[in-house]
Amino acid sequence: MLVYPDFYCDSVRDITIEFLKEHNIKGIILDVDNTLIDYYKKFEDGTVEWVETLKKAGIKFCIVSNSNKLEKVKYVAETLKIPFFYFAKKPLKTGFLKAKNEMQLEVENVAAVGDQLMTDIIGANRCKMFSILVKPIAEQDIFITKIKRPIEKRIIDSYLKKIKKEKV
Ligand SMILES: [Mg+2]
Numbered sequence: 001m002l003v004y005p006d007f008y009c010d011s012v013r014d015i016t017i018e019f020l021k022e023h024n025i026k027g028i029i030l031d032v033d034n035t036l037i038d039y040y041k042k043f044e045d046g047t048v049e050w051v052e053t054l055k056k057a058g059i060k061f062c063i064v065s066n067s068n069k070l071e072k073v074k075y076v077a078e079t080l081k082i083p084f085f086y087f088a089k090k091p092l093k094t095g096f097l098k099a100k101n102e103m104q105l106e107v108e109n110v111a112a113v114g115d116q117l118m119t120d121i122i123g124a125n126r127c128k129m130f131s132i133l134v135k136p137i138a139e140q141d142i143f144i145t146k147i148k149r150p151i152e153k154r155i156i157d158s159y160l161k162k163i164k165k166e167k168v
Contacts, residue, residue: 025111029061
């Protein structure tokens with residue numbers, strides 16, 4: 001289903017080099033709000049180091065954010081030393097495809113990570129990229145996200161039920 005992620009984990013830091021190799025992923029597209037930073041623009045401990053470690057292993061990165069706040073997205077990109085696209089209008093494909101081209105990779109070698117099904121996951125799936133859903137860093141979120149959360153929760157719950165069934 002277009003709305004289901006290929007993988008679901010607590011945090012970006014759960015994405016390991018072994019996991020990426022296993023799925024033939026050479027580049028990662030990152031969401032910003034609630035995936036990398038919280039409401040107060042703070043990174044969670046270990047996130048910057050996580051990017052550095054994967055970079056050393058040859059993984060490429062690019063930020064694709066729906067935020068229209070250039071200064072904020074630029075700050076995150078500069079801290080991580082990776083390219084960025086902001087005001088991306090996910091789930092439209094444009095931002096994802098620009099990022100893929102920036103990393104000079106094919107879609108099958110790209111994973112896109114984010115905390116929202118309606119933008120990050122649907123967009124990645126539409127581009128046939130490997131989609132990874134992470135738990136939002138803080139529940140303290142912008143107004144629009146709060147409206148969408150109850151729907152997302154229902155979809156995530158049914159997704160978890162489905163994969164549980166498949167494992168049995
Ligand atoms: Mg987000």
